[in-house]
Amino acid sequence: MQFTTYWRSTPAKRKEEIASACKTSVGFLNNIAGGFRKSSPELAAAIERSTLGAVTRRGLRPTDWGDIWPELIDAEHPWPPVAADTQENAHAAT
Template identity: 45%
Template structure:
Protein backbone atom coordinates (compact mmCIF):
# COMPACT_ATOMS: atom_id res chain seq x y z
CA UNK A 1 0.00 0.00 0.00
CA UNK A 2 1.40 3.39 -0.98
CA UNK A 3 0.72 6.48 1.11
CA UNK A 4 1.73 10.08 0.53
CA UNK A 5 3.44 11.55 3.60
CA UNK A 6 4.91 15.04 3.39
CA UNK A 7 5.03 14.80 -0.42
CA UNK A 8 6.96 11.53 -0.19
CA UNK A 9 5.54 8.18 -1.21
CA UNK A 10 5.71 5.79 1.74
CA UNK A 11 5.62 2.20 0.51
CA UNK A 12 5.87 0.41 3.85
CA UNK A 13 9.23 -1.24 3.19
CA UNK A 14 10.68 0.11 6.39
CA UNK A 15 7.80 -1.03 8.61
CA UNK A 16 10.12 -3.24 10.66
CA UNK A 17 12.48 -0.32 11.36
CA UNK A 18 9.51 1.97 11.98
CA UNK A 19 7.99 -0.43 14.49
CA UNK A 20 11.31 -1.05 16.24
CA UNK A 21 12.14 2.67 16.42
CA UNK A 22 8.66 3.52 17.71
CA UNK A 23 9.14 0.94 20.45
CA UNK A 24 12.18 2.77 21.79
CA UNK A 25 11.26 5.37 24.43
CA UNK A 26 11.56 8.86 22.96
CA UNK A 27 14.27 9.71 25.46
CA UNK A 28 16.41 6.82 24.15
CA UNK A 29 15.96 7.30 20.39
CA UNK A 30 18.82 9.78 20.08
CA UNK A 31 21.10 7.37 21.97
CA UNK A 32 20.12 4.47 19.68
CA UNK A 33 20.78 6.62 16.61
CA UNK A 34 24.14 7.76 18.01
CA UNK A 35 25.19 4.15 18.62
CA UNK A 36 24.35 3.55 14.96
CA UNK A 37 26.49 6.52 13.93
CA UNK A 38 23.62 8.73 12.81
CA UNK A 39 20.79 10.91 14.11
CA UNK A 40 17.19 10.15 14.99
CA UNK A 41 16.13 12.59 12.27
CA UNK A 42 18.09 10.66 9.64
CA UNK A 43 16.54 7.38 10.81
CA UNK A 44 13.08 8.93 10.41
CA UNK A 45 14.06 9.93 6.86
CA UNK A 46 15.04 6.31 6.19
CA UNK A 47 11.78 5.05 7.70
CA UNK A 48 9.70 7.29 5.44
CA UNK A 49 11.71 6.63 2.29
CA UNK A 50 13.27 10.06 2.01
CA UNK A 51 16.79 8.64 2.41
CA UNK A 52 18.37 5.24 1.93
CA UNK A 53 20.39 3.59 4.66
CA UNK A 54 24.01 3.17 3.61
CA UNK A 55 25.87 -0.09 4.04
CA UNK A 56 27.59 0.86 7.31
CA UNK A 57 24.35 2.17 8.78
CA UNK A 58 22.54 -1.06 7.90
CA UNK A 59 25.18 -3.10 9.70
CA UNK A 60 24.99 -0.77 12.72
CA UNK A 61 21.19 -0.92 12.91
CA UNK A 62 21.26 -4.71 12.70
CA UNK A 63 23.86 -4.83 15.48
CA UNK A 64 22.22 -2.26 17.76
CA UNK A 65 18.72 -3.71 17.29
CA UNK A 66 20.03 -7.12 18.29
CA UNK A 67 19.10 -8.50 14.89
CA UNK A 68 15.46 -7.44 15.11
CA UNK A 69 15.97 -5.20 12.07
CA UNK A 70 18.27 -6.85 9.55
CA UNK A 71 20.30 -5.68 6.58
CA UNK A 72 17.84 -7.58 4.41
CA UNK A 73 15.00 -5.51 5.88
CA UNK A 74 16.84 -2.25 5.29
CA UNK A 75 18.03 -2.94 1.73
CA UNK A 76 15.40 -5.33 0.30
CA UNK A 77 16.32 -4.65 -3.33
CA UNK A 78 20.09 -5.09 -3.19
CA UNK A 79 21.18 -6.72 0.07
CA UNK A 80 22.26 -9.85 -1.82
CA UNK A 81 24.60 -7.76 -3.99
CA UNK A 82 26.15 -5.90 -1.06
CA UNK A 83 26.37 -8.84 1.35
CA UNK A 84 26.46 -12.01 -0.76
CA UNK A 85 27.55 -13.94 2.31
CA UNK A 86 24.02 -13.51 3.68
CA UNK A 87 22.49 -15.34 0.74
CA UNK A 88 21.70 -18.95 1.38
CA UNK A 89 24.34 -21.20 -0.16
CA UNK A 90 23.29 -23.10 -3.23
CA UNK A 91 22.36 -26.67 -2.41
CA UNK A 92 24.42 -29.30 -4.16
CA UNK A 93 22.49 -31.80 -6.18
CA UNK A 94 22.75 -35.36 -4.89
Protein backbone atom coordinates in the same frame (compact mmCIF):
# COMPACT_ATOMS: atom_id res chain seq x y z
CA MET B 1 10.85 -6.64 11.81
CA GLN B 2 10.48 -3.62 9.57
CA PHE B 3 12.50 -0.62 10.70
CA THR B 4 9.42 1.61 10.56
CA THR B 5 7.57 -0.62 13.03
CA TYR B 6 10.60 -0.94 15.29
CA TRP B 7 11.32 2.78 15.26
CA ARG B 8 7.74 3.83 16.02
CA SER B 9 7.65 1.61 19.09
CA THR B 10 11.07 2.67 20.40
CA PRO B 11 11.26 5.15 23.29
CA ALA B 12 13.05 8.45 22.64
CA LYS B 13 15.99 7.62 24.93
CA ARG B 14 16.60 4.34 23.11
CA LYS B 15 16.39 6.14 19.75
CA GLU B 16 19.14 8.47 20.94
CA GLU B 17 21.28 5.49 21.99
CA ILE B 18 20.80 3.79 18.63
CA ALA B 19 21.61 6.99 16.72
CA SER B 20 24.75 7.49 18.79
CA ALA B 21 25.85 3.88 18.27
CA CYS B 22 25.27 4.30 14.53
CA LYS B 23 27.12 7.64 14.44
CA THR B 24 24.12 9.44 12.99
CA SER B 25 21.19 11.52 14.21
CA VAL B 26 17.72 10.57 15.36
CA GLY B 27 16.42 12.85 12.61
CA PHE B 28 18.24 10.91 9.92
CA LEU B 29 16.93 7.61 11.31
CA ASN B 30 13.44 9.17 11.36
CA ASN B 31 13.88 9.87 7.64
CA ILE B 32 14.87 6.25 6.97
CA ALA B 33 11.94 4.95 9.03
CA GLY B 34 9.59 7.29 7.17
CA GLY B 35 10.84 6.12 3.78
CA PHE B 36 12.33 9.50 2.88
CA ARG B 37 15.95 8.30 2.90
CA LYS B 38 17.70 5.01 2.20
CA SER B 39 20.18 3.53 4.61
CA SER B 40 23.74 3.15 3.35
CA PRO B 41 25.15 -0.38 3.62
CA GLU B 42 27.36 0.73 6.51
CA LEU B 43 24.45 2.30 8.37
CA ALA B 44 22.25 -0.75 7.74
CA ALA B 45 24.88 -2.96 9.38
CA ALA B 46 25.17 -0.54 12.31
CA ILE B 47 21.38 -0.49 12.78
CA GLU B 48 21.28 -4.28 12.73
CA ARG B 49 24.00 -4.40 15.42
CA SER B 50 22.46 -1.68 17.59
CA THR B 51 18.98 -3.26 17.46
CA LEU B 52 20.51 -6.66 18.30
CA GLY B 53 19.16 -8.08 15.05
CA ALA B 54 15.57 -6.95 15.54
CA VAL B 55 16.02 -4.94 12.34
CA THR B 56 18.11 -6.65 9.68
CA ARG B 57 20.31 -5.51 6.83
CA ARG B 58 18.06 -7.51 4.53
CA GLY B 59 15.05 -5.51 5.70
CA LEU B 60 16.81 -2.18 5.36
CA ARG B 61 18.21 -2.93 1.87
CA PRO B 62 15.60 -5.32 0.36
CA THR B 63 16.50 -4.66 -3.28
CA ASP B 64 20.27 -5.11 -3.08
CA TRP B 65 21.27 -6.86 0.14
CA GLY B 66 22.43 -10.00 -1.71
CA ASP B 67 24.78 -7.97 -3.89
CA ILE B 68 26.21 -6.14 -0.88
CA TRP B 69 26.38 -9.06 1.57
CA PRO B 70 26.59 -12.33 -0.39
CA GLU B 71 27.48 -14.13 2.84
CA LEU B 72 23.84 -13.63 3.95
CA ILE B 73 22.46 -15.70 1.06
CA ASP B 74 21.18 -19.09 2.16
CA ALA B 75 18.30 -21.49 1.50
CA GLU B 76 15.92 -19.44 3.64
CA HIS B 77 17.06 -16.15 2.05
CA PRO B 78 17.84 -16.81 -1.64
CA TRP B 79 19.22 -14.18 -3.98
CA PRO B 80 17.71 -12.79 -6.03
CA PRO B 81 14.55 -13.11 -3.95
CA VAL B 82 12.02 -15.59 -5.30
CA ALA B 83 8.57 -14.04 -5.69
CA ALA B 84 5.83 -15.72 -3.64
CA ASP B 85 3.78 -16.56 -6.75
CA THR B 86 6.86 -18.20 -8.32
CA GLN B 87 7.33 -20.34 -5.22
CA GLU B 88 3.67 -21.38 -5.30
CA ASN B 89 3.91 -22.29 -8.99
CA ALA B 90 7.07 -24.32 -8.36
CA HIS B 91 5.29 -26.30 -5.62
CA ALA B 92 2.22 -26.85 -7.81
CA ALA B 93 4.40 -28.23 -10.62
CA THR B 94 5.89 -30.94 -8.39
